[in-house]
Structures are given as structure tokens and as C-alpha cells.
Amino acid sequence: MPERRDPPATWLCLRYGKLGPARFTSARDVARLMERAIKRAGLPVAYSSGFSPHQRVSYAYPAPTGGASQAELFLVGLTRLGDAANWANALDAQLPAGVRVEAATLTTDRRYLTGLTASRWRVDWPEGVADAAELRHAVASLLASDAVPIQRRSKSQVSEQDVRPAVFAMEADGASLVAVVKQSEPLIRPVDVWAGLAALSPAVAAWGPGLPTRERQGQLTDDGDVANLI
Numbered sequence: 588m589p590e591r592r593d594p595p596a597t598w599l600c601l602r603y604g605k606l607g608p609a610r611f612t613s614a615r616d617v618a619r620l621m622e623r624a625i626k627r628a629g630l631p632v633a634y635s636s637g638f639s640p641h642q643r644v645s646y647a648y649p650a651p652t653g654g655a656s657q658a659e660l661f662l663v664g665l666t667r668l669g670d671a672a673n674w675a676n677a678l679d680a681q682l683p684a685g686v687r688v689e690a691a692t693l694t695t696d697r698r699y700l701t702g703l704t705a706s707r708w709r710v711d712w713p714e715g716v717a718d719a720a721e722l723r724h725a726v727a728s729l730l731a732s733d734a735v736p737i738q739r740r741s742k743s744q745v746s747e748q749d750v751r752p753a754v755f756a757m758e759a760d761g762a763s764l765v766a767v768v769k770q771s772e773p774l775i776r777p778v779d780v781w782a783g784l785a786a787l788s789p790a791v792a793a794w795g796p797g798l799p800t801r802e803r804q805g806q807l808t809d810d811g812d813v814a815n816l817i
Contacts, residue, residue, distance in 0.1 A: 595633040595643055595664030599674055600699055602690040602804075602817050604657045605650060609685025614649035617659075617686075624681040625663065630674055633664035647700040648770055648804065654777065656801040657689065658815055660700060668693070690817045700816075703770055705755060706804045707813040708777045710764040710797040717762040717794050725788035726759050735783040750775050750783040756811040764797070767813055 605612065612620070622642055625632050634640040643664030650656040665674075675691035682688070729735055735751040753775035756767040766780055777799035785792035805816035 589636060589638045590640075592634055592636045592640065593666070595697075596667050597665050598694050598697055598699060599630075599663045599665055599671060600692050600694055600817055601661055601663065601675060601678070601688055602815065603659050603682075603686060603688045605659055605686055606655050606657070607685040609683065610650075610655040611653055612686075613652045614646065617649065618644070618646065620683070620686070621661065624678055627681045628674070628677040630663065630678065631666045631669070633666050645700065647703055648706070648774065650801050651776055651778065651799070654799040654801065658706070658801050658804040660703070660804060660816060662697070662700060664697075690815070692817045702806060702816055703804060705767055705769050705807045705813050707802045708766050708768060708780070709760075709800045709802055710766070710777055710781065711800070712762065712794050712797045717797070718790065719759060719762045721788060721790040722759040722762060722764060725784045725791045726757050726764070728787040729754065729783055730757060732787070735786060737779055737782040737786060739779065748773060748775070748779065750779050754780065755807060767807070767811060769807075
């Protein structure tokens, strides 16, 4: 019979950034990167039971490949209590350029990441591509619409999604877009928000989807913004 392992004594929740060339790292590659970094850092990581034990690690709503982020979140199950800051520093020292631990906390709640309700995204276009006035017009059109359907393509099918219910707040910051997007099912991504704007404005469609950066991830605030979970 395979060894039966005890459940984690605590969970380490970490917020990290993925910037620069690291934004092209996929969610799967990030998971592999973190697994190796956790081993090198000497964290007392908990493993699952069974014939093929694996690290007790879970990730929340990873940014899309090509998207930068200042607020990626994941949980690491640990076999003993300790200092969250020390473990975060040890892990940070093992991460490559562009990936940096921003904050850490300990929790006994393995469902801690279910407290995430929204992300704040910023979308930038190369200089001279986007027009501020056209962007303001497209944003106003989307916010005034009851529904903004888009076509989402996958490997096997094309489905229609309505992006409007997911957009909690949106504004044009010069020629950049800032949007607070709810994290619900189905998950609406920054490229879907751009597709909604593009459906309302041919000019926005010509710009392309731009470079999205997740600035915060956590809970909605009363003033229409997002507060980081940690």
C-alpha cells in the first residue's frame, strides 16, 4: 500500500508578479517553475498520498500567456508552522528574472483562494496605435449596453459569450484601458473585453488586443475597485 501522508499543517498563500519576458510563460510552465523553486528553497512542502505523490499546491485564475501580472496567487501546503515572510524570501531567491514574490501570509483555510471575486486589468497599446477619444467612446458604448456578445473560439468549437455582466467598472486612462472584471463562470478574459469593445468600435478592432497587465486580484470594493487578497 502507498504511504498515507498527513494533511498540511498550514497553507502558505503567496502573491507574485510575472513581468517582462516572463509574461510569455504559460500557466503550466509557471507550475513547473514553482515546483522546482519550492524544492530548491527548502520549503517544508506537503505531498499528496498515493502511488504518485505530488506537491500540495493550487493556483488561482492564472494570467493568460502573454499577459503580465502584478497579482498572481497560489497556495502551498506545508508540513509545519513557521514564518511566512522567511519562506517567501527563500522562494523569491530561487525565482528567475521577471517573477517576484510580492506578499505572503499563512492560513489554515485550504479554500482561501475562493475569496477572489475580481481582477483589475490595464491594457496598453504601442505608442501611437490607440486613440484616447475613440477608446472613451467605445468604453461608454459598452457600459451603456445591456449585452455585448462575442464569439469565443476554442480548439473544438465556437461559443457565444456575453462580456457585459462581467465588467464591473471600466474607464479610458488616456490611450490605455482600465477594467475591473468579475471572476465568474465562464471566466471573461482581457482579450474577451477587448473583443467586446471591438464589436462596438471598428477603430478598437484595428488596434489589436493590446498588452494586458493584471494590477490587482482580490475582492471588489465599494468604490468600484479591487483590493488585493493579500
